[in-house]
Amino acid sequence: MIRASVIVFPGSNCDRDVKVATEAVGAKVNMVWHGESEVPASDFLILPGGFSYGDYLRCGAMAAHSPIMRDVIAKAKTGTPIIGICNGFQVLLETGLLPGALMRNASLLFVCRDVHVRCDSHETYFTGCYRGGEVLRIPIAHHDGNYFADQETLDRLEGENLVAFRYCDADGELTEADNPNGSQRNIAGITNPTGRILGLMPHPERLFEKPLGGTDGRRIFESALVAAIDAAA
Amino acid sequence: MKALIRITLKNGVLDPQGKAIENALGALGFAGVSDVRQGKLIELDLAAADETAARAEVERMCQSLLANTVIENYSFELVG
Numbered sequence: 631m632i633r634a635s636v637i638v639f640p641g642s643n644c645d646r647d648v649k650v651a652t653e654a655v656g657a658k659v660n661m662v663w664h665g666e667s668e669v670p671a672s673d674f675l676i677l678p679g680g681f682s683y684g685d686y687l688r689c690g691a692m693a694a695h696s697p698i699m700r701d702v703i704a705k706a707k708t709g710t711p712i713i714g715i716c717n718g719f720q721v722l723l724e725t726g727l728l729p730g731a732l733m734r735n736a737s738l739l740f741v742c743r744d745v746h747v748r749c750d751s752h753e754t755y756f757t758g759c760y761r762g763g764e765v766l767r768i769p770i771a772h773h774d775g776n777y778f779a780d781q782e783t784l785d786r787l788e789g790e791n792l793v794a795f796r797y798c799d800a801d802g803e804l805t806e807a808d809n810p811n812g813s814q815r816n817i818a819g820i821t822n823p824t825g826r827i828l829g830l831m832p833h834p835e836r837l838f839e840k841p842l843g844g845t846d847g848r849r850i851f852e853s854a855l856v857a858a859i860d861a862a863a
Numbered sequence: 864m865k866a867l868i869r870i871t872l873k874n875g876v877l878d879p880q881g882k883a884i885e886n887a888l889g890a891l892g893f894a895g896v897s898d899v900r901q902g903k904l905i906e907l908d909l910a911a912a913d914e915t916a917a918r919a920e921v922e923r924m925c926q927s928l929l930a931n932t933v934i935e936n937y938s939f940e941l942v943g
Contacts, residue, residue, distance in 0.1 A: 687928070687929070688931055691928065691931070695927075695928060723933075724931065729933075730933060731931055731933040731934045733876070733877075733879075733934060734879055734880060735879070736877065736879050737879070738879050738880065738883055776879075778876060778877075778933070778934055779933070780933075812877070812879070
């Protein structure tokens with residue numbers, strides 16, 4: 631049985647949704663409270679969306695220093711795959727496991743709608759079931775999703791094929807009009823060089839089965855399950 | 864001993880909130896206002912024995928939590 635752990639912070643609000651989506655593809659899911667000191671044995675870890683610690687100081691800043699994160703960071707550094715969705719992406723950046731920062735949306739508005747993103751790095755633990763260049767329709771819901779990094783970091787991310795998702799139009803073209811938050815180079819999600827850590831602003835768990843209006847997010851979870859089964863074989 | 868810690872966005876980092884403040888000041892009739900940048904002021908009391916120890920401690924606080932040095936600069940002063 632493939633096991634995943636969802637880290638639950640005070641203020642997380644997508645933790646149960648992501649549990650349902652992960653269970654739907656056949657994994658067993660532990661919910662792990664932020665005050666715990668150790669994550670149970672898991673094939674992969676999930677940092678869910680929400681507003682951990684009320685977004686105090688900076689989004690994800692307090693969560694990045696919560697007790698459980700010491701073990702999460704230690705496990706990530708020894709190769710345990712980890713996905714951070716929305717607030718979880720903010721937490722990954724605050725821990726330094728991924729580079730850059732997420733700033734207030736350029737429009738200053740909270741944006742909650744479906745957008746298109748293009749999968750530009752499909753050979754990672756969490757994107758293996760997508761095709762390179764495939765366009766997905768996927769919901770976003772955030773106030774601070776404006777990805778920022780210095781030019782050198784952006785060049786390195788692009789040069790090493792570490793940009794996993796970019797905001798685009800329905801045909802996969804990268805346009806300014808389709809960038810919902812001002813992110814540099816239309817970046818919606820990035821991965822680390824081993825492809826085992828993924829952070830993204832869109833919410834794949836909100837569109838993983840037909841009754842929700844679409845299934846484009848489902849393969850994030852299927853990818854992780856397939857990769858975990860491969861690793862266990 | 865009290866520390867006053869000032870956190871601002873780095874030069875070159877777009878500050879949409881500063882821009883909105885600038886526009887609002889213009890709308891209120893304040894002419895000639897430009898380059899508005901907004902940041903944070905954090906005030907805290909320290910039990911540190913002397914100024915050298917206090918400076919080192921605040922420096923570590925800024926690096927580890929108070930500022931995100933990817934996008935922010937910090938400076939501080941000790942008073943009292």
